[in-house]
Amino acid sequence: MASFFPKPFNTSDSDTLVGLQKRDDLEQELSQKTSGTGSNPQQYLEQQIQVAQNQLNTLKEKINTLGGGSSDIVIPDFKPNNQKTKSFWKRIEYGLNVQSQKSNPFLPTTSDFTLTTGYKFNDKMTAGVGTGYKLGWGTGFNHISLSSQGVSLRTFLDMKLKGSIWISGGYEENYQSAFSDISILRNQNAWQKSGLIGLTKKYKIGKKAGNVQILWDYLSYSQNPPTPAVKFRIGYTL
Numbered sequence: 001m002a003s004f005f006p007k008p009f010n011t012s013d014s015d016t017l018v019g020l021q022k023r024d025d026l027e028q029e030l031s032q033k034t035s036g037t038g039s040n041p042q043q044y045l046e047q048q049i050q051v052a053q054n055q056l057n058t059l060k061e062k063i064n065t066l067g068g069g070s071s072d073i074v075i076p077d078f079k080p081n082n083q084k085t086k087s088f089w090k091r092i093e094y095g096l097n098v099q100s101q102k103s104n105p106f107l108p109t110t111s112d113f114t115l116t117t118g119y120k121f122n123d124k125m126t127a128g129v130g131t132g133y134k135l136g137w138g139t140g141f142n143h144i145s146l147s148s149q150g151v152s153l154r155t156f157l158d159m160k161l162k163g164s165i166w167i168s169g170g171y172e173e174n175y176q177s178a179f180s181d182i183s184i185l186r187n188q189n190a191w192q193k194s195g196l197i198g199l200t201k202k203y204k205i206g207k208k209a210g211n212v213q214i215l216w217d218y219l220s221y222s223q224n225p226p227t228p229a230v231k232f233r234i235g236y237t238l
Contacts, residue, residue: 081122093118093126094238097213099231110134110149116156116235124160129153136178150175151185158200166200168213176227192227195219200235209237 030044083091097114113135118128134150156170172194175185184190198215213233220229 079123083120083122091120093120093128095130095235096238097130097132097233097235099233101228109139110136112150112152114152114154116154118156118158126158127156129155134174134176147178148180149178156196161199164202166202166211167197168200168215169197170215171195174227192223193219194227196231198231211235211237 033044095116095118097112097116099112099114101110111134112132114130114132116128116130118126120126130153132152132154134148134152136145136147136149138145138147152172152174154170154172156168158166158168161167173191174194175191177190179185194217196215196217198213200211200213202209202211204210211234213231213235215231215233217227217229217231220227
């Protein structure tokens, strides 16, 4: 305590802080308590510290025997849910998904553009919905014609597998025919159903985030006409 509260050289003992025990008083009290041990106060304190150290070593050996590992306390590989500290709106994630079907090596016949809205339950799981528009490009360079070739409604669930690899699944309904009037979309029998499961690779380039998906549509075999069973998609986080 004397090292924490050093007295200036020009002060006297009467200037000692009120209630603070001086070194001389402490040594005198220890000398009285250790008068029958034949040791000075400093040796007595060192002996007590050594006894405490021996007891601590004994406890570590018991922990080693029971746990079979290091006696040091190991903090588990715990990662807190960073989303808990965020408000509802801060957990919302918006994205754009693009999928094309080519009729030749140079120009896709159609491209699906889908806007998605996902809610991040935690750092390892996101679920959401999306709506897409199928844009027709025509049949080639000699016949480029933009047209409405369909729409889609989607639900999805992404769960982190390892690193930047995620397991993705979802259910979709797609209207796969050209239309010029929105009222045509009310015919529920014209919608095709898709059940998807696959893998997503997420990546970052600077501040931009994106993903690449390969999905298997296990309901494609029951469609008439049949639709592709494997879907390849590219996504971007807005």
